[in-house]
Amino acid sequence: QLQLQESGPGLVKPSETLSLICTVSGRSIRSSPFYWGWIRQPPGKGLEWIGNIYYSGSVFYNPSLRSRVSISTDVSENHFSLNLGSVTAADTAVYYCARQRFSPQSFYDGSDDAFDIWGQGKIVTVSS
């Protein structure tokens, strides 16, 4: 059974880099057709997509975060990572990792696009 688990520091100082890992168990991160993504949710607010990555390295970022964010994969460890630099209090949130399914048709009409498996979430607070 596929499971995703976020890990990393729960407290980050302002101006530093937030680093999280999502460990995938039960299936190889190389499996297709799936992207691997990060989504966050500030306290009391809605969901915000951060970015997606394919195991081969193709990556897509939220334009509002692109200058500060980096997502990478480690196929040997079967995990993918999030780095968000120059954090402020506005980056305080629950950070989720998720698997996104897709199909060739998705590129035309979004059919089969869905975050079908989610991690439990990691609360990250930015504070000195």
Add this chain to the structure above:
Amino acid sequence: SSELTQDPAVSVALGQTVRITCQGDSLRTYYASWYQQKPGQAPLLVFYGKNNRPSGIPDRFSGSSSGNTASLTITGTQAEDEADYYCCSRDKTGDQKVFGGGTKLTIL
């Protein structure tokens, strides 16, 4: 600001039917996916694409799309359906994903 717009709150009487909507220009091209989130829990996929319901999701959940609007319909709502619901789709470029602001569903 979100490129997908949802009503912040909707209420429905127990056992009745409710439609939760999501509007955005990108929905003229791309289907939406829908997520249910209960307090303290991760989101749960409940419907996606033209007509896809994940295994284990009750068939009272259905989706549709017309023009710039995607809809999630819950037929015969149950008390356990009280939750926040989010739509998600691609943006107009097709490369990024975007979530709606969410709809809080209250069961009366």
